[in-house]
Amino acid sequence: MSEVRNGEIHIDSEDASGGSKEGVVRWVLLISILAAVLILSIIWMAGAFSQNEDESSATYEPATATEQGAIIGDTDSNLAADSMTDMADDSSVQDGLPVTENE
Incomplete structure (x- = not known):
């Protein structure tokens, strides 16, 4: 409500903002965060319990590189070695990688 005091107009904050100041947003955010944590925890635990x-x-074993730059266990290792040889014809090879000089 607005009122006039000493020639000044005073409006309370609820009328000025056009809404109520109940703090509902705080509760919505808190409940949403707790629900998200709970749902993600259930998904994680269900996956962990269903593992055989x-x-x-x-175990994870990373692939290793050979001298030619091909990856061991790669089905296209011969193709990679052939392409490295083709590139070596018109450029030099340094550390298993083709290097082309700018002209």
Whole structure:
């Protein structure tokens, strides 16, 4: 409500903002964050409990590179070695990578 005091117009903050000041947004954010954490935790735990023995004991072994730059275990390793040889014809090879000089 607005009122006139000493020739000045005073409007309370609720009328000036056009809305109520109940703090509902705070509760909506809190409940949303808790719901997201709960749902993601359930998804993570369900995946962990449904793992079998083979999946839980699996290890990761990164691929290693040979002298020619081909990856061991790669099915296209011969193709990679051939393309490196073709590139070496018109450029030099340094550390297994083709290097072309600018002219």
